[in-house]
Amino acid sequence: MKRLTFALVLAALCPASAQVLPGSTGVGAPPATTTTNSNNNYNMVPGSASDRQTDTQTGLNNMPMADPGSENVAFNGKLWNVTNNRLMRSRFETYLTTPEANGPEDQAYRDLMAQIMELLAPTHKQAPDPVTKAQARGPEVMKAFALLPEAGAARIDGGLCNAVANAIWDVWTAQKRVNERKLANVAMMDRRKQLEWNAEMGMNATPLANASGPASKNGSKQNNAQTQQNNSATVGRTSGYIKGIAEIEARTKLNEAAMGLSEVTSKIQFQALIIQMFMQRRFEHAVIACRFYPNLFRDGESILQLEKDSDVQKLLSSSFGVPPTVSMIDGLSLEAIRSVDESLVSFENLVARRDVDSASNRLLEAYAVGEYLPRIRRLPMSEKTKVLDFVRKKNKLLSFLEMKDYASAEVVVTELRAASDDFEYAKPLAAIQTAKTMSNLHVNNANAAMGSKDAVAMEKEMRTAAEIWPTNPRVTQLSEQMMQSTDMKSQALMEFDRLLSQRNYRQIFENQAPFIAAVADDLTRKQQLEKVLKDMGRLELILGGAKEMAASSPPAAWEKVEKESKLFPDDPVLSKMRADLGVKASEFVTAIENARQQEEKQQVGSAIAWYLKAKSMHPLSEMARDGIKRLVEQVKNGDEPPSTTPEPTSALNN
The missing domain is CATH 1.20.120 (Four Helix Bundle (Hemerythrin (Met), subunit A))
Incomplete structure (x- = not known):
């Protein structure tokens, strides 16, 4: 039954094909960030390589197979976490904010x-028979x-x-x-x-015989002719x-x-x-x-006439060991309804006990199985709001861990611990502390290398420390000390090259003064620095405008930030704002993403419908307008895919 339940959940999330989650492939991540087999998965970056590890093909070909020990489902040769993905979190938050x-x-x-x-x-x-008064069943x-x-x-x-x-x-x-x-x-x-x-x-x-006497020779001939006729x-x-x-x-x-x-x-x-x-x-x-x-x-x-060796036939037969029947579907449906009702009773009891973490998990499980059942749809808004803030903070925690912003993640863990008595804070806190310790260890090694004037080792340790914890304040402090060393110009040039190779344009922009002085005589580096400052200055203006716009129109702010994320995919400030705005404008983001997926599958009608829905949420949306225009042109051209133009790229990413 659990295998079948997970299959239904995954079918809801990816009706046509597997949903590929956006992820980062950062180098040098601490071991704690790659740990699996966690129900909450706070120590695993969603969508990363560890979250999409390759598995052998399942016995049911492309049919989902659930792992009884976790919330992972094997699908199409890969492992997916059912609840820990952007699409499921977005849909669940939409449900929590929808009136009963x-x-x-x-x-x-x-x-x-x-x-x-x-x-x-x-x-x-x-009704009783009017004559006999008998009541039939x-x-x-x-x-x-x-x-x-x-x-x-x-x-x-x-x-x-x-x-x-x-x-x-x-x-x-x-x-x-x-x-x-x-x-x-x-x-x-x-x-x-x-x-x-x-x-x-x-x-x-x-034929009647000739009534006359013996026939003559001529009469016999006439009788034979009559008989033949x-x-x-x-x-x-x-x-x-x-x-x-x-x-x-x-x-x-x-x-x-x-x-x-x-x-x-x-x-x-x-x-x-x-x-x-x-x-x-x-x-x-x-x-x-x-x-x-x-x-x-x-x-x-009543045996279901399923195609032999089809995915559905294998799923039902392997789950119960008998040919699937109509009565089996009837029983499974009733069991699913009962299971949802029981989960909601558990949810209400857990909320009363202030076990908000477990309550949110029970509600998410019930929603994933019976999204359209009356008990789910009629849950009072007062009950759902009790877990809404908690779920949002959990989503923020996952975003901070994905971006390796461990300082902000630690603050959110503290808030979650105070909001719920049963929150498992040990796992995310251990992952955060381990990452901090390893980053600081590499900073200490860089300090030692700087004392021994080993520039190569110092650069290597600094790079490793920044990759583990990009916002480590000690990395910034050590960088400033390096700039104040005896050969400030060479140190500045080395730091500039390191940050440029790491695409850490944010830190170059924030510490631009020493770099401007250091590259004054180097034409190539000077042009690179001017390009960085120009692009980052433009990005800062866009982020400032998006921040002001977020108060009145989160979808417009998210769209503005989303366009820039293609040019600056590694900028932490941009990524953090994009994650926060994605939570605020979850319905609009879901509509745009669904439209893109349908467009990639050449489902023109569905894609236009999703773009129109996004446009109804944000009438001035350029993404929705361009998508509709592009699809309309495609329909006019006889459903031939329009000529695609490459995504705009920044010279900084070259």
């Missing part, structure tokens, strides 16, 4: 769904079917009940055609019997009967083949709808479809 679906329209819809399932239950009590299919269009009209349903109703109508139409063909076969069999009798009578008919007429009549019998036989066989094919096709189509509802985690609709099934097909055959 508890209005009159939602309540009416829930009552309809409950009434439909009650009408289809085998234990349903039917059993499903009332037609009453349940009549309620489906009303439920499908609700906004929260999304028209899925209409899809079930259409599938049922198709089955009934196919069965009606089968009955019509059966009646046609009966009529043709009656006609065939009549033709057989006519043929038999025609073959047994004998009668035989020819008999053969003519019987050949028409035999031809009619053959035509009836052919039409009967054709109707029988069409009836068998129609029944099998309608059954497979309805089973496909059941599997689709189940894999989409629309468990209520899956239960309704499963309960309609035995009332539509009364042959007692």
Whole structure:
């Protein structure tokens, strides 16, 4: 069951293909930052090489396989953490900030769904017979079917009940055609019997003998000619009967083949709808479809007609060891509904105990399994806000660890520890302290190398210390001491080359004064420094504008920062602001990312829809406008991909 639950969660996150998470491949990361097998994964950079380690191909080909000891899922030869990824965090935060679906329209819809399932239950009590006053038990299919269009009209349903109703109508139409063909076969069999009798009578008919006495020679010749004429007429009549019998036989066989094919096709189509509802985690609709099934097909055959060795067939068969049936889907759907209800009861108890960390995990698990179930959608906003701030801080902690900003990460760990009594602070705190210790150790080695005037060793140790902890204040202090050494110019040039090779343009910009003096006589370095200062100055102006814009329009600020992140992917300030704005404008970011993914898959309609949704959130969005324009041009050109132009790059990245 757990394997199947993880498969449903992963299907929700990547409906078409695996979601490749953005990651960094920093060199020299401390061992603590590459530790796996952690439920919270605070000591593993999301999307990094350690988080996407290659695994052997699973036994189910491309079907997800869950690791019972962690939250990792093996998919397409790689390991993915189900809850620790940007898309899942964004969707979960969107859910936490969405008001509960508890209005009159939602309540009416829930009552309809409950009434439909009650009408289809085998234990349903039917209305008493007006004559005998006897009360029968059993499903009332037609009453349940009549309620489906009303439920499908609700906004929260999304028209899925209409899809079930259409599938049922198709089955009934196919069965009606089968009955019509059966009646046609009966009529043709009656006609065939009549033709057989006519043929038999025609073959047994004998011409009347000449009533006169002994015939003369001429009379005998006339009798023979008459007999031959009668035989020819008999053969003519019987050949028409035999031809009619053959035509009836052919039409009967054709109707029988069409009836068998129609029944099998309608059954497979309805089973496909059941599997689709189940894999989409629309468990209520899956239960309704499963309960309609035995009332539509009364042959007692409920085994799902899945393609042999297909992913779904392997998943269900390997999980339970028996051929998958409609009753199995019904039971699994009901178990998923029960599991979600139980998780929410646990969530409420944990919140009352102030165990916010565990409560957020239980709510996330319940949301991932039953995102569309009523218990999830009707959870009061007052309950969800209790974990909203905590979840946001956890997301910030993951972003800080990804950017190796251990000082800010340590502050967030302290805040999380104070907010939740059960927060596992030891793992992230140990990772932070280990990274700090190792960075300071390399700084000490650099100090020793500077004392012995070993420039090569000093540069190596400084580079390693900065790679482990880029914002280490001791690295900055030692750099300043190096600049104040006896040969300040050579030290400045060495520091400039080191920072330039590391693409640490931020530190060059912040400590520009000694570098300006050092490169005054070096034309090549002077041009490089001028380019750095010019680009970083422009970046600072953009960051300042984005910071002011964030208060009024987070999507606009994020879009401005996102464009610059392609030019300065390694800038920590830009990356930190981009992460913070991504949290504030999570819905807009999700829409843009989904549009990009659909565009890459050449799903033009879906991509345009996502771009339009992003544009509705931020009407002045250039990304949405350019995306829509690009896709419209593609449609005008006959769905041919437009000529792509390379992404703008900064000369600093060359």
